[in-house]
Amino acid sequence: MNTDSPSCLVQKLSHYVALDEHSLDSISRLERDERDFSKNDEIYQGGDENTYLYVVKRGWLYSYADMKDGRRQITEIHHPGDIVGFPDIAFDQRTSVLRAAEDVRLCPFPKKDLDEVFSQAPQLAALLFALSVRNQVILTDFLRAVGRMSARERIAYLLLDLRSRLRIANKSMTTTFRLPLNQTEISDVLGLTNVYVSRSFAALEKDGMIRRSNGHVEILEEEKLAKICDFVDRHVGLDTSWFPPSNG
Amino acid sequence: MNTDSPSCLVQKLSHYVALDEHSLDSISRLERDERDFSKNDEIYQGGDENTYLYVVKRGWLYSYADMKDGRRQITEIHHPGDIVGFPDIAFDQRTSVLRAAEDVRLCPFPKKDLDEVFSQAPQLAALLFALSVRNQVILTDFLRAVGRMSARERIAYLLLDLRSRLRIANKSMTTTFRLPLNQTEISDVLGLTNVYVSRSFAALEKDGMIRRSNGHVEILEEEKLAKICDFVDRHVGLDTSWFPPSNG
DNA sequence: CGGAACCTTGACGCGTCTCAAATCCAGTGG
């Protein structure tokens, strides 16, 4: 049972639109169950049957895909309030692996529950749709980073993007945040090696753009960082003008 | 007016699910208008107001994002039957530029028309949702290619991906297809330079994996190509089991 | 105090980029 403080999913979704009654009903149904996983647990694997999605209640996770020879690409980082698994709902098998970057708590819910969302809660359906396609834009920005930026620029991009995302859920956040990913994981996000992540991180720090200490990062020169990677914050706003009228 | 043969959007969507009456109604409303554009026309720019989406009737287009210093990343290639612009519906401004790779015909429709889809045609809403999140998986595969593969492997990946996509709309397709993109464009898709695309293309051809002639590509060794880039075809199937019951 | 995981540093190699020139090719006009 969900005994936590007000659901962080509701909190995140309410950031964008006033949820009507049908939407709130549907959400609470998605958060009935809870399950804990430990750091480095793999919640599912590519090829697994694909019947559940997960709301993240606590902790960071990431999705990755790897090649037979071991090369790995992390394709998404998941934070509390995120729904994990949407990209796979179009398939009956998993297309990626979900792994806990630290100890986490998840709310699994069956994918089949979505039919009710579409037929009973069109507002929520539209919102989930909007967030899902927005993710595509964010992924697209990342593709540009990986395809066209130097190592330094990619790290700058990642840090600014993480900060923007975390700020949605935690408005009081300052310029410092916790980064529970090791450099090998970061390198797999950015298409680099752990060694070069280390060097580039050190270079950014030496230039006074950032500061690091025990798992935390501080953004010192936000504007300079944003400039070297053409950063645009995609997380703040959402155009809801085309949503169906709310019928709560 | 749409005087063409049966809409290729209907054709593509029907590939995945039997469309009910509400869905067909909604689709025909999306295809009321037609407009032609010439090769290299930019249909919209990043930052433009964002009120229309487009159904592609004829020709290839692509979306790209560029950095201030001119580096460019093509983020999606659009074919007939595709709907262009979904990723942007969450924003009120364009996040990318849409350019015609050759002469094209589009059906623009207002984004606002989608509210009716969500409230009146839940089946179509679910289908569009599914296709949209599937795109995210496809983009994710691409990210892995750009982040973790060599130039040869990336080209192999692109060719196989294009072939799979084109085969959906044209089932009679053989191993040869038309590729109306120049090598600079291909390099901007794959995060390479035009020079290195030329070299890698030539290498694949020399190894007997492909053959090229006047704007066409032939896949000679499909299995070898698939092996070097761990290719998985994401375009064939779609899990529709979670869709709301059709009420046509 | 010992060990494991992680980060840092150095030396070297390689894949891709850069720049530039040459060649090919389709379309155009004479």
Place this chain on the structure above:
DNA sequence: CCACTGGATTTGAGACGCGTCAAGGTTCCG
């Protein structure tokens, strides 16, 4: 039917960013 043209592709030479491999340091925890 052929010269002309501009875009696209190919080819070469040299430079450089990042990868690879390996050793050494650091931090944390039992």
